[in-house]
Amino acid sequence: MKINKVLAQEIADKVMTVIPYNVNIMDETGIIIGSGDANRKGKLHQGAIAAVEQNTIVCLYDSEGPSMPGVNIPIHFRKKIIGVIGISGEPAIVEPFAELVRVTAELLINQEYLYTERRIREQMKEEFLYQWVFRKDQYDAVFKNNGEAMGINLTMERMAIIVKGETIKEPYLKDQEFSFKLNHSSLLFIVPADSDILKRLEQMNTHPRTKIGIGGSSTLVSKSVHEAERAIDIAEKLTLPSTFCYYQELKFIDYLTNKDLSFSEIGDFFQEFEATPKGQELIETLLCYIKNSGDMNAISNELHIHRNSLAYRLQRIEILTNKNPKKFTDLFQLYTGYVIYKMKHSK
Known part of the structure; x- marks a missing residue:
């Protein structure tokens, strides 16, 4: 994690709303990257260099080049120094603010890091979702592992x-x-x-x-x-x-x-029907139903069965195929499926 110039200036501005002293934010090399005094940006701060080297608060009592009197305290992120925050003024007066300012700066840095990390994670997840949605190949081990890392169960x-x-x-x-x-x-x-x-x-x-x-x-x-x-x-x-x-x-x-689509789903039912006497009975009933345009009396007479038996068979066809013969579109599908099945399997 590094402190960028935008974040550094944001920290300086926020801290200066609660303390009446100029605040400088330096990177880990001692360069001022955020300040209440715009003229000081980009300059090397000797007090910041000393604070990084000693990993402790450093007080300057006299001006040293562009460095003004004040206190400088290291900023840590995950136990590593990533910068220095400096408060200009008489050390005896501004030093009591140093720890409070450091804690405030580190909280803002952690907040920015978590926001950035969450944004990157969301972007990675969105990219993975895009790949997932349009991937036509079966998922390999790498893809499954990536999904697992995103909390997505691909199985x-x-x-x-x-x-x-x-x-x-x-x-x-x-x-x-x-x-x-x-x-x-x-x-x-x-x-x-x-x-x-x-x-x-x-x-x-x-x-x-x-x-x-x-x-x-x-x-x-x-x-x-x-x-x-x-x-x-x-x-x-x-x-x-x-x-x-x-x-x-x-x-x-x-x-x-779309002739490229397979319509074997209903055809499979007819294959199962033909394998048993009861199934053959259902096929016979369906074909008779189509032949007689759904006239229940004519169908019953031709098959020599009671209307209740006919109703039961039609109900069985609906249960087994999820298609209702009394509904025209479903009946059309059943008959088309039967024709396709017979064309494929008849010698």
Whole structure:
């Protein structure tokens, strides 16, 4: 830690508001870098040199070149001399102030150091968050160690949430929750997958044009960030009314407009269905439901089952796939998933 000229002048000015004597601040080489007398700045102070060499208070009773009568006492930071504070005047009169002035100076220096250290730490954390948010590669040991040093656990499942638009204020953040300014209109939150931050955002958001994109949970944050961005993009382009835009609900639309995406999620269900008689029964029910445009009587007659049994099967399909066959968009996804599955797996 070194005393810079700005801090030195600030110390001199503050001390001189409480004592009626000129105060000089010298660096560790004895050069005056802060003073109540601007003409003395940049000059070598012999009393300061002696105070540094002897590591004790030094009194000057006569003028020595540019050095005036007064007392000079070393300033310490972490047991190391980093400068000297001098009070001009008759030593017998000003010496009683010396210890008080030294303590005041060291408190101001410690305060400045802590502020600077905190600012550097915040800047490093912000830079790491930027790398984290946009890193597409898996995290190596070095990156994980850097995250740990910042207090960020990179091994847990995370969820990205982007708030685009206006909110009253940012919600309070809990442990392992982080915020990051993407641009002037979008704020990104990286939170654990089980976070309740959406409830906090719901309480604070009142602007009707605000969109909140929610990505899926992943240990690779950039993946969830991309999903949250896509959720907002899709919702805006299709003028969807919902404030909360879940990528999981819009994933199918993303698939339709981006052939590079994998749509194996629903296809996997059909693979599991085909492996068991009960599952095959559900596939048969779904295809019959589509064929008969949802006419429950026609479907029941064709499958030779009671309407209650049909309702139960449709409910099972919804539970297992998280898609409701009675909802057109969900039914569209189920049928598309089935077609893709059959095209890939049929010989």
